[in-house]
Amino acid sequence: xxEMNMTDAAVRSGxxxxxxxRLRVPAKLVTLIVAIALWQIISLANxxxxxxxxxxxxxxxxxxxxxxxxxxxxxxxxxxxxSLLRVAAGMAVAxxxxxxxxxxxxxxxKAEVVLDPIIELLRPVPSLALLPVFIVWFGIxxxxxxxxxxxxxxxxxxxxxxxxxxxxxxxxxxxxxxLGLNRAQTYFHVTFKAALPQIMVGVRLxxxxxxxxxxxxEFLAANxxxxxxxxxxxxxxxxxxxxxxxVVIGLLGLASNYLLLLLEARLFAWRxxxx
Amino acid sequence: xxxxxxxxxxxxxxxxxRGAAANTVIAGFSGEVAVNxxxxxxxxxxxxxxxxxxxxxxFAKPTSGRISVGGRLVRGPGPDRGIVFQQYALFPWYSVxxxxxxxxxxxxxxxxxxxxxxxxMLRAVGLWAHRDKYPKExxxxxxxxxxxxxxLAADPEVILMDEPFAALDAQxxxxxxxxxxxxxxxxxxxxxxxxHSVQEAALLADRVTILGRNQGQVIASLPSPLSRPRxxxxxxxxxxxxxxxxxxxxxxxxxxxxxxx
Numbered sequence: 001x002x003e004m005n006m007t008d009a010a011v012r013s014g015x016x017x018x019x020x021x022r023l024r025v026p027a028k029l030v031t032l033i034v035a036i037a038l039w040q041i042i043s044l045a046n047x048x049x050x051x052x053x054x055x056x057x058x059x060x061x062x063x064x065x066x067x068x069x070x071x072x073x074x075x076x077x078x079x080x081x082x083s084l085l086r087v088a089a090g091m092a093v094a095x096x097x098x099x100x101x102x103x104x105x106x107x108x109x110k111a112e113v114v115l116d117p118i119i120e121l122l123r124p125v126p127s128l129a130l131l132p133v134f135i136v137w138f139g140i141x142x143x144x145x146x147x148x149x150x151x152x153x154x155x156x157x158x159x160x161x162x163x164x165x166x167x168x169x170x171x172x173x174x175x176x177x178x179l180g181l182n183r184a185q186t187y188f189h190v191t192f193k194a195a196l197p198q199i200m201v202g203v204r205l206x207x208x209x210x211x212x213x214x215x216x217x218e219f220l221a222a223n224x225x226x227x228x229x230x231x232x233x234x235x236x237x238x239x240x241x242x243x244x245x246x247v248v249i250g251l252l253g254l255a256s257n258y259l260l261l262l263l264e265a266r267l268f269a270w271r272x273x274x275x
Numbered sequence: 276x277x278x279x280x281x282x283x284x285x286x287x288x289x290x291x292x293r294g295a296a297a298n299t300v301i302a303g304f305s306g307e308v309a310v311n312x313x314x315x316x317x318x319x320x321x322x323x324x325x326x327x328x329x330x331x332x333x334f335a336k337p338t339s340g341r342i343s344v345g346g347r348l349v350r351g352p353g354p355d356r357g358i359v360f361q362q363y364a365l366f367p368w369y370s371v372x373x374x375x376x377x378x379x380x381x382x383x384x385x386x387x388x389x390x391x392x393x394x395x396m397l398r399a400v401g402l403w404a405h406r407d408k409y410p411k412e413x414x415x416x417x418x419x420x421x422x423x424x425x426x427l428a429a430d431p432e433v434i435l436m437d438e439p440f441a442a443l444d445a446q447x448x449x450x451x452x453x454x455x456x457x458x459x460x461x462x463x464x465x466x467x468x469x470x471h472s473v474q475e476a477a478l479l480a481d482r483v484t485i486l487g488r489n490q491g492q493v494i495a496s497l498p499s500p501l502s503r504p505r506x507x508x509x510x511x512x513x514x515x516x517x518x519x520x521x522x523x524x525x526x527x528x529x530x531x532x533x534x535x536x
Binding site for chain 1: 332333334351352353354356357358360362364365366367368369377378380381382409410411425426429431
């Protein structure tokens, strides 16, 4: 058998299926820029015509200026750092715990019987509902925020991982068995490897939710953080600063999601995807 | 080392769901596949030929009776019985070479020897140049070549093949049949090959066993009169095809009888 009679066309077409990570932005970026420009133009017009109260709806430029002012004093970075650290710490606990328990529950009937009912009972309770409880238990320090984020993210990662493992094609396990892979080897080479892309999707979803929730937590119990910045600025009626907090949270969420997408595209180049 | 496979009065019944009657797919199946024999299992769809193969592989447990390989009772999947699936079942997250290496790793073969075997197997199936590719980058025929290399590399005592070429186009199928034969003739092994193609059975088999629709009863077990190598266009190959075809028609007819009865 020579390699010459290999179906060349198929090889070539196979090459072309390389997934292009779907991170193309330019066209959509234009939309964004136009919208912001429009908002700025309306604000400028309003400065002369006064058809709405400019203090309540600051112009994009005033928000940027407020952002620069906060950055200059370093205040912005203190808040950013605080929120970032809380989200990171929570995720650092939630990822191994969620993925680990999911692997355990799907591989051991005993673990499933013990853990699954508890997890299913707690899962529908919105984690925000438990935040006051966490504050009573752990005080208003960093522990509370980390536990809160970890708790919320855990369920998302756990559920997506369990789902991923249950959807692995049985034929792959049959192939592993016939190749003589033992339980641990099958676990690593089939279960874990097959579930990994879905676990990453779970991580992305959990991260998005964490950015969401950290703001709520910082409204209630914090002396710094972007949520604190927003709430504290409300008290002083500094709407531009409130907007800065909201925009920065959005940007952090966007950036972290983008980084994870890049990582996925690199890590899972083996995936069969056309999109 | 190659081994034989012995079926002793094997039956398989799938329990009926929600009050439906239980479905006996195989009843009282007995026979032997000799060491180094290439057996083709042929029969109308639904005759239970894949069930027989799954039981040898250890994926399904016989309801009664015993299957043994080299005198050892089959109790579950194991590396002594390699299987090639119609759907390839390659691990998509590993390169071709890593797929082939995995069975050797499971056997704790030393790294240097592993590398050597992987290269030998991939050269045998003409995939050495594609060793670093992921399965998704391969055509169907190449995927099946990789799957065959993976199974052979683990050096099983018996090779089970479940309609391995059924999903391929006619030309690729012919190539792969020839390649399989030349590899098999180079180092013989016991093979149980499930197919629904009369032509394939005539070309490959030492013996063709035809199962009927009625609980997998053996309609005929035809030793091949053909010498090797074979050419699919030779008159004696076509004559054997005719014989197999006649028996297959009869197998389908018994099915109809059984349904009428």
